[in-house]
Amino acid sequence: xxxxxxxxxxxxxxxxxxxxxxxxxxxxxxxxxxxxxxxxxxxxxxxxxxxxxxxxxxxxxxxxxxxxxxxxxxxxxxxxxxxxxxxxxxxxxxxxxxxxxxxxxxxxxxxxxxxxxxxxxxxxxxxxxxxxxxxxxxxxxxxxxxxxxxxxxxxxxxxxxxxxxxxxxxxxxxxxxxxxxxxxxxxxxxxxxxxxxxxxxxxxxxxxxxxxxxxxxxxxxxxxxxxxxxxxxxxxxxxxxxxxxxxxxxxxxxxxxxx
Amino acid sequence: xxxxxxxxxxxxxxxxxxxxxxxxxxxxxxxxxxxxxxxxxxxxxxxxxxxxxxxxxxxxxxxxxxxxxxxxxxxxxxxxxxxxxxxxxxxxxxxxxxxxxxxxxxxxxxxxxxxxxxxxxxxxxxxxxxxxxxxxxxxxxxxxxxxxxxxxxxxxxxxxxxxxxxxxxxxxxxxxxxxxxxxxxxxxxxxxxxxxxxxxxxxxxxxxxxxxxxxxxxxxxxxxxxxxxxxxxxxxxxxxxxxxxxxxxxxxxxxxxxxxxxxxxxxxxxxxxxxxxxxxxxxxxxxxxxxxxxxxxxxxxxxxxxxxxxxxxxxxxxxxxxxxxxxxxxxxxxxxxxxxxxxxxxxxxxxxxxxxxxxxxxxxxxxxxxxxxxxxxxxxxxxxxxxxxxxxxxxx
Numbered sequence: 137x138x139x140x141x142x143x144x145x146x147x148x149x150x151x152x153x154x155x156x157x158x159x160x161x162x163x164x165x166x167x168x169x170x171x172x173x174x175x176x177x178x179x180x181x182x183x184x185x186x187x188x189x190x191x192x193x194x195x196x197x198x199x200x201x202x203x204x205x206x207x208x209x210x211x212x213x214x215x216x217x218x219x220x221x222x223x224x225x226x227x228x229x230x231x232x233x234x235x236x237x238x239x240x241x242x243x244x245x246x247x248x249x250x251x252x253x254x255x256x257x258x259x260x261x262x263x264x265x266x267x268x269x270x271x272x273x274x275x276x277x278x279x280x281x282x283x284x285x286x287x288x289x290x291x292x293x294x295x296x297x298x299x300x301x302x303x304x305x306x307x308x309x310x311x312x313x314x315x316x317x318x319x320x321x322x323x324x325x326x327x328x329x330x331x332x333x334x335x336x337x338x339x340x341x342x343x344x345x346x347x348x349x350x351x352x353x354x355x356x357x358x359x360x361x362x363x364x365x366x367x368x369x370x371x372x373x374x375x376x377x378x379x380x381x382x383x384x385x386x387x388x389x390x391x392x393x394x395x
Numbered sequence: 396x397x398x399x400x401x402x403x404x405x406x407x408x409x410x411x412x413x414x415x416x417x418x419x420x421x422x423x424x425x426x427x428x429x430x431x432x433x434x435x436x437x438x439x440x441x442x443x444x445x446x447x448x449x450x451x452x453x454x455x456x457x458x459x460x461x462x463x464x465x466x467x468x469x470x471x472x473x474x475x476x477x478x479x480x481x482x483x484x485x486x487x488x489x490x491x492x493x494x495x496x497x498x499x500x501x502x503x504x505x506x507x508x509x510x511x512x513x514x515x516x517x518x519x520x521x522x523x524x525x526x527x528x529x530x531x532x533x534x535x536x537x538x539x540x541x542x543x544x545x546x547x548x549x550x551x552x553x554x555x556x557x558x559x560x561x562x563x564x565x566x567x568x569x570x571x572x573x574x575x576x577x578x579x580x581x582x583x584x585x586x587x588x589x590x591x592x593x594x595x596x597x598x599x600x601x602x603x604x605x606x607x608x609x610x611x612x613x614x615x616x617x618x619x620x621x622x623x624x625x626x627x628x629x630x631x632x633x634x635x636x637x638x639x640x641x642x643x644x645x646x647x648x649x650x651x652x653x654x655x656x657x658x659x660x661x662x663x664x665x666x667x668x669x670x671x672x673x674x675x676x677x678x679x680x681x682x683x684x685x686x687x688x689x690x691x692x693x694x695x696x697x698x699x700x701x702x703x704x705x706x707x708x709x710x711x712x713x714x715x716x717x718x719x720x721x722x723x724x725x726x727x728x729x730x731x732x733x734x735x736x737x738x739x740x741x742x743x744x745x746x747x748x749x750x751x752x753x754x755x756x757x758x759x760x761x762x763x764x765x766x767x768x769x770x771x772x773x774x775x776x777x778x779x780x781x782x783x784x785x786x787x788x789x790x791x
Binding site: 186189190192200203209232233235236238239260262263282283289290311 | 576671
């Protein structure tokens, strides 16, 4: 199994987000394999939450479809175990604090280690509250990924200094979702990050086209795409993996030409 | 009562997206700067007294006392405040604070519509823009309040996500706040959410218990034996309890909405049916399933229809300082009708939960003992829904 850093050793990284169980777990497994075969360097597996307060309408819809389909944390653990028989690409869970806390922090993170999850991303866990999960993350060798937002300003250095795995830089104010234009001065955020840490940083929120991914990767170490992939699942359902494969290929190809 | 990191025992905290962190830090700094500022407090007192009509009455409910045949009953009449509920206390405080730090726009969530109406009112008074998020389900249950908000100049956004009730309105307001931090203040309506909201809202609402204390000492020369209030997020309850927390002989009782009963799934009684969790920025108790998915709660009362409770209440429960009891829809509707007929006071269906519990315990108490019930709001808004509950179809 590869660690998170290896995701950034193949040029600029393409990171794909997929909500587990949308529309069912078989489709998720096929979508993950399609993304990996077509060049995704890291997969963010979303464990759906009933009230995803950081998500825009597209990913909210995926959460709802998955939960209505009967997916649970335990079923997602089984999916990961199954995927790990042949997929070595790094996996991180993206979910909300209550999903881990309610499962039992120790129990959740020890299972992560056992099944081969490399990190967790929790959009409702800022720097000030990371102690909630940090010691268990360290005990089970799971990286707790930190986020930096356009409003972080004086907080960037503090967050970057203690960051592990990779840094998730949020491109825009607001929630997840595709955007026509990204206005934040990301280059200066990345500059402060670079002064404070050696770990890689990738940009997410609002990226959907190869051109946007190139632009983001030029100033960072990779691009994270969620809503654009979820849109394909929304549109094609069980047939989505094929389209996801094509899409990932177009995005990774664009990143391969980015220095 | 608040620890420096915004904790009440293990509860509270700031479980929010990084995007919001500087906004809550700015709010906390502003609050610490203004809370003891004489000019700010003069201005707020002026608004409380001249605009909202404070102090609210502590009314001796003589007929209710006689009819129940036990403890003496006093009603703290927050229903007589301008806009018809206790919500105005917090809103005037937060709106004034937001104005001081240069915000031009207020956003708010609302369940029953009382907090939305109060926020729209303060925004009109202080020349601020106002957008209120309200579950679509609630915009139907509380159509009159939707009209009131629009009349006051606010935009009302019906929230269709999730269960289309109060929790979804909170989520949507939080999402809106992450996109408009620079000019917008999120005027949270209850003692919940990330620090510093539970503390700020409590402080502005604590005027209720400050007044009860002075009024009951003037009328009876002693403190009450029990203070009873309804609890959703818990702002009128913490406001009613706060200045009695150190008085161990004063029982503090919060009444949760049990909906169709705490042994059913159609309930919103968080302390009685929930467990510890992290949601909407805070660690507290929440109604949730075994995997931490937040439960779709139910109560006849839109204002108590929330799957969580403020962190300070969670702490008061942990320490045993306050007691949280479930009250069903049916008990609340009976109390709604009872108070209307007995005292000529139509209470909000939320407040009727507190009355229902007082009706259970007062007869068992001594005639020398005193109960104070907070009537958090007036019940005009609920008349159509209660008529429907009784099988009478009336149109507003």
